[in-house]
Amino acid sequence: xxxxxxxxxxxxxxxxxxxxxxxFVVLDADLAAATxxxxxxxxxxxxxFDCGIAEGNMISVAAGIATTGKIPFVSSFAxxxxxxxxxxxxxxxxxxxxxxxxxxxxxxxxxxxDGATHQGxxxxxxxxxxxxxxxxxxxxxxxxxxxxEAALLHNGPVYLRFGRFAVPDLSSELANYKFxxxxxxxxxxxxxxxxxxxxxxxxxxxxxxALLAEEGIDAEVINIHTIKPLDADLIAASAKKTGAVxxxxxxxxxxxxxxxVCEALSELCPCPVLRVGVQDSYGRSGRVPELLEIYGLTAKxxxxxxxxxxxxx
Amino acid sequence: xxxxxxxxxxRTANSVRHGIIDGVYHATCGHPGGxxxxxxxxxxxxxxxxxxxxxxxxxxxxxxxxxxxxxxxPALYSVLAHRGFFPVEELKTLRHTESRLQGHPDMxxxxxxxxxxxxxxxxxxxxxxxxxxAKISSDPYRVYAIVGDGExxxxxxxxxxxxxxxxxxxxxxxxxxxxxxxxxxxITEVMNPTPYAEKFTAFGWxxxxxxxxxxxxxxxxxxxxxxTKGKPTMIIAKSIKGKGVSYMENKxxxxxxxxxxxxxxxxxxxxxxxxxxxx
Numbered sequence: 001x002x003x004x005x006x007x008x009x010x011x012x013x014x015x016x017x018x019x020x021x022x023x024f025v026v027l028d029a030d031l032a033a034a035t036x037x038x039x040x041x042x043x044x045x046x047x048x049f050d051c052g053i054a055e056g057n058m059i060s061v062a063a064g065i066a067t068t069g070k071i072p073f074v075s076s077f078a079x080x081x082x083x084x085x086x087x088x089x090x091x092x093x094x095x096x097x098x099x100x101x102x103x104x105x106x107x108x109x110x111x112x113x114d115g116a117t118h119q120g121x122x123x124x125x126x127x128x129x130x131x132x133x134x135x136x137x138x139x140x141x142x143x144x145x146x147x148x149e150a151a152l153l154h155n156g157p158v159y160l161r162f163g164r165f166a167v168p169d170l171s172s173e174l175a176n177y178k179f180x181x182x183x184x185x186x187x188x189x190x191x192x193x194x195x196x197x198x199x200x201x202x203x204x205x206x207x208x209x210a211l212l213a214e215e216g217i218d219a220e221v222i223n224i225h226t227i228k229p230l231d232a233d234l235i236a237a238s239a240k241k242t243g244a245v246x247x248x249x250x251x252x253x254x255x256x257x258x259x260x261v262c263e264a265l266s267e268l269c270p271c272p273v274l275r276v277g278v279q280d281s282y283g284r285s286g287r288v289p290e291l292l293e294i295y296g297l298t299a300k301x302x303x304x305x306x307x308x309x310x311x312x313x
Numbered sequence: 314x315x316x317x318x319x320x321x322x323x324r325t326a327n328s329v330r331h332g333i334i335d336g337v338y339h340a341t342c343g344h345p346g347g348x349x350x351x352x353x354x355x356x357x358x359x360x361x362x363x364x365x366x367x368x369x370x371x372x373x374x375x376x377x378x379x380x381x382x383x384x385x386x387p388a389l390y391s392v393l394a395h396r397g398f399f400p401v402e403e404l405k406t407l408r409h410t411e412s413r414l415q416g417h418p419d420m421x422x423x424x425x426x427x428x429x430x431x432x433x434x435x436x437x438x439x440x441x442x443x444x445x446x447a448k449i450s451s452d453p454y455r456v457y458a459i460v461g462d463g464e465x466x467x468x469x470x471x472x473x474x475x476x477x478x479x480x481x482x483x484x485x486x487x488x489x490x491x492x493x494x495x496x497x498x499x500i501t502e503v504m505n506p507t508p509y510a511e512k513f514t515a516f517g518w519x520x521x522x523x524x525x526x527x528x529x530x531x532x533x534x535x536x537x538x539x540x541t542k543g544k545p546t547m548i549i550a551k552s553i554k555g556k557g558v559s560y561m562e563n564k565x566x567x568x569x570x571x572x573x574x575x576x577x578x579x580x581x582x583x584x585x586x587x588x589x590x591x592x
Contacts, residue, residue: 057472064442096429
């Protein structure tokens with residue numbers, strides 16, 4: 001069993017380590033302890049700027065910094081970075097295609113006890129509609145670290161989605177693990193159904209594949225860490241092979257991975273696609289394992305949906 | 314200011330006003346009122362004060378300018394064209410599909426535009442980011458911005474104001490164009506953002522109040538801003554919306570519409586008359 005670690009922890013560690021090699025600045029909106037930018041702050045106080053609880057201003061300040069050639073990372077919770085400040089992200093950063101990296105933590109239902117107001121289940125949908133925006137949702141700590149470095153080296157705006165909850169570090173166990181923006185990773189090959197997952201749901205999809213194998217169903221599992229640009233060719237090739245697809249994400253089924261995959265497959269390879277995720281509803285307070293059950297973000301549900309998708313072939 | 318230099322600035326500002334009217338007329342839409350109200354201050358900044366080079370619009374040590382009230386792009390374009398960043402004739406392409414001159418400033422498309430703006434409240438924050446960046450790397454350039462009086466109803470203007478004072482951005486100077494009118498009426502009736510001087514002082518800014526059309530006052534204010542250490546400067550510039558065109562002055566309806574042909578001819582005649590007076 002892989003070690004468990006929250007992707008936000010890897011983000012903070014990445015900033016602190018990469019800060020030795022690269023010249024960038026970090027902004028936060030009074031959440032440095034939670035987003036883990038505080039790790040960078042401690043090491044490089046002269047390159048860290050707290051903007052207070054004013055996310056809109058922070059995003060536009062970052063845009064101004066980027067016009068002068070410096071690279072800013074800006075952090076807040078996903079709901080505020082993508083929601084409260086959406087229009088600033090679109091108009092200050094997206095439209096002039098400025099080199100700003102948004103490190104959004106506490107995405108999705110695994111925020112847990114804080115409840116619906118703080119569980120950003122719509123951020124990938126919101127960010128994905130902005131032209132030129134790259135949207136990345138790492139599966140685990142190893143991938144989160146790699147994604148942070150890749151975002152830094154990428155020229156253009158990037159939205160990075162991290163979680164609060166400790167998740168198994170699957171990528172650390174892969175031989176020759178390599179992260180490339182826009183390139184999906186086949187975690188397991190199979191022929192009966194394709195499980196396309198992002199974020200920590202990749203782990204759930206792998207468990208689902210194991211459950212399906214017990215019933216003689218051979219599932220292919222693909223980790224789509226980059227929601228935009230989507231690796232549509234990889235997904236379509238797999239769908240063509242298996243004929244049935246299930247998407248899995250800790251996000252609304254509207255507009256995120258599920259939406260993006262349906263958009264791609266409707267053009268490239270029409271086939272049954274069932275979407276596991278938050279079903280057009282708000283979250284609620286609770287312990288994470290219980291919330292995952294309530295919202296169907298489990299290996300068991302992915303396996304069930306896979307069988308339904310196969311039946312629709 | 315010596316009289317000859319002042320006269321030259323007044324002539325240039327009037328040419329800038331001609332460019333505003335020409336641009337908006339040929340666009341058949343746009344925002345003449347608030348463009349005309351900032352023509353003198355923009356002329357002073359680009360012809361007297363800021364370190365800019367039309368031949369090298371992106372030079373690293375240039376002073377930066379952000380038009381936070383981005384809808385008055387006709388004024389920025391006109392001053393940039395007259396300063397030599399692109400041909401004055403191009404002003405007539407304003408808002409056309411093939412033009413480099415978008416309805417609101419686009420830093421990627423127009424030479425001399427330092428920041429993309431238009432959505433109110435965002436530009437002043439970007440200016441703060443530029444000023445902070447200069448502080449981080451000890452760059453000597455200064456950052457200027459113009460914020461609209463109606464724009465100051467946006468909460469983000471006050472977030473940015475807190476930020477600028479907190480980080481002691483004394484390399485930042487913002488002009489508040491107080492022409493008193495917004496789309497729905499007088500600002501004090503729509504949503505009163507005044508008193509300005511008291512508010513910005515309380516937010517930690519150095520505040521200077523001037524007549525936006527008095528070049529002596531404009532020069533003194535920018536000099537005072539430059540000499541002010543430890544805090545950003547807010548120049549509250551009381552202006553006349555539509556300044557220079559008789560029927561547009563202090564008229565709310567000229568916030569966002571273009572003159573028809575006969576109105577255009579009257580506007581040109583008004584500005585020609587000012588040209589004559591300045592000969």
